[in-house]
Amino acid sequence: MPVRRRRTAALAAAVATAAALGATALAPSSAAAAEVPLTGYALTWGIKQSYRTYVTGMAAGTFTTADGASQAAGNGPFTFVDGSGGYDPTAHTVDLAFQGTLRIDSKLHGFALTLSDVRFDSAAAEVTADVTRNGATTDDVPLAKVTVTRAMKDMATTLTKEAADVFGSAGYEGAAGDPLTVVQKTPPPSPSPTTPTPTATPTPTPTATPSQTPVTSPSPTPPRVTQSPAPSGPTTGGPSAPAPRGEIADGRLGWGVKESFRAYVVGPVAHGRITVSGGATQASGNGPFTFPGATGRYDTAAGTLSVSFQGSVTFQGHESDGRHGLDLTLAGLTVTLDDGAGRLTADVASLGEQSRDVVLAELRTGVSTLIPEGDVITLDDVTATLTEAGAKAFGDFYTAGTRLDPADLSIALTDDAQLPGGTDGGDGSAGASGGSTGGSADGTGSSAGGSTTVGGSTTGGSATGAVTGGLASTGSALPAGPLGAAAAAAVVMGAGAVLAVRRRRTRA
The missing domain is CATH 2.40.160 (Porin)
Structure with a gap:
């Protein structure tokens, strides 16, 4: 079906195709x-x-x-x-x-x-x-x-x-x-080395409001490997390039575990809460988590990476008589990669049982090489697939082979490297690692000191859940309209039964 261009008539053909834009390149002119x-x-x-x-x-x-x-x-x-x-x-x-x-x-x-x-x-x-x-x-x-x-x-x-x-x-x-x-995906052609370079014309750096200062728009990079933003201001030589192998200076992991699981925990079936601690944060709106403080080793020549992160996340729900039928903590998250494939491991505490170095997910990056840009290795949308051990860690709530949320890694190879960042959403860093004061089960949470909690207990707040409507209470956010009320009720009851079985086991 051909795309209708209803607004392209407004485009001015008098300006050349966009090239590169510096933060100060937009001088007032007719062009x-x-x-x-x-x-x-x-x-x-x-x-x-x-x-x-x-x-x-x-x-x-x-x-x-x-x-x-x-x-x-x-x-x-x-x-x-x-x-x-x-x-x-x-x-x-x-x-x-x-x-x-x-x-x-x-x-x-x-x-x-x-x-x-x-x-x-x-x-x-x-x-x-x-x-x-x-x-x-x-x-x-x-x-x-x-x-x-x-x-x-x-x-x-x-x-x-x-x-x-x-x-x-x-x-x-x-x-x-x-x-x-x-x-x-298709950048404008670059001038040949023997041709004088014309004055650069602007490439877009969109903002939602005109008041924001423009910066350079992203240039094409290998799939899933992006360049970290360079420090602002003029450069005067700067640090030397990192060694092809060595110790990791810093970094962070962005990972949501699984969106439907987060929604289930704080929803009206589990009536639960999600708590982050140890430096980990959770993005607003019951979003993904960020685990900071990366340590480990890298070898860009061999395409290998082994990195561990600080922080932990705890999922609790189905409280009865002061005990939780769902009580799962993931800590000590570690990512290992070799030639584009790897695994994500964690220390798992579930209903009082401790297991170290559990392989939760198999990872695929989509690229076989590790290419640092600005002394930072950035891997976005790394595919994560649940393992048999991971399925067991989640109490068989999901089966092995289930696609989990993708992972994002930003790894600094030198002390001077600048990690990509922001205060909301993109790297999952929104939210605090302050203390928890409970909150409602609408996914908003509140914080005031050693950890951050999303969700609420069964003794206070609403039980509307992070996602509302029909079958969304199962954590799958399924549209209820086409299914009908009977099917909705059946699925909700089935989802509750899974955790009810686990609760009975803990009392045995």
């Missing part, structure tokens, strides 16, 4: 005031992981991509390509339209819809699409609000009321969607 045409961008977004699981699982449905769109292996996120549009160098915003269609079908639950003409508008901070249902197409349906970042990478999304209607669950309104990434 800078014109909109810069952009091409060759790709948008990757999974809508919501639990929704994909619902479609291919309970609904026995399918995702079908066409017209250039694709889906990552293992029921992963979707990528729409050939994005084109414009960059406003005055407001520092981008407006891009992408090619590709996504069809979502389930004969069992009686729905079929198609998404096309996916668009990202950083000024409006939203992603939209044309939605076709029952033979009728609605243009530019706002599917998610986007927390726009300068790098346009792993941007947090919040599903809209319209998305809740499109995807069949009222509980999706206001729920966290999958992260959204917009990158330029």
